[in-house]
Amino acid sequence: MPFAVGVIETQTFPAVLAAADAMVKAGRVTLVKYDRSESGRQFVAIRGPVSEVRQAMEAGLAAGNNMPNYGTVTSHYVVPNPPENLEAVLPIYFTEESEEFWIDEIRALIQP
Template sequence: MPFAVGVIETYGFPAMLAVADAMVKAGRVTIVKYEQADSGRQFVCIRGPVSEVKRAVEAGLIVGSDLPNEGCVTTHYIVPNPPENLEVVLPIDFTEASEEFWIEEIRDNRLPGF
């Protein structure tokens, strides 16, 4: 099953929290990284099947565009089928905690194609 990486950057933590919440509720994705960047910018990185990541990022952008003055989405990007060298260099690979999530999904046959 082809996997993708999706990243949304926001200004402010409340905006990042709202975006992350919308993404994990909209698709079968897992958060693999979140961090504070420069001057109050936050980013959240998700992984999952390509179609699920696309749906999750779209949901995050919708929520991010409806936020009041607490924050906003500054940018986003989706990488379908990232090559191995990208996964080795950038912090976009599944973590030990997120691996447990996917193992449970596969074991319980909740992911299509398994």
């Protein structure tokens, strides 16, 4: 099963919180990373099956952009089937902290 990574960057924390909340509720995805990026912006990354990540990203974009006076989405991107090199260098990998939230399909592929 092909997996994807989706990333949303927003201007403010309330907007990234709304996007993250909407994404994990809209699809079978795992939140794998949250951090600050340039100029105080915030970003959140999710992993899961390609179709689920695309569905979750749509919900996250709508929620992040629906924050009057609290910021908007500044950028977003979906990478279907990221190569191992990308996972090794960028903060998009599954971690022990996110393990309890892995969806069953991911758990079956990652754990022997």
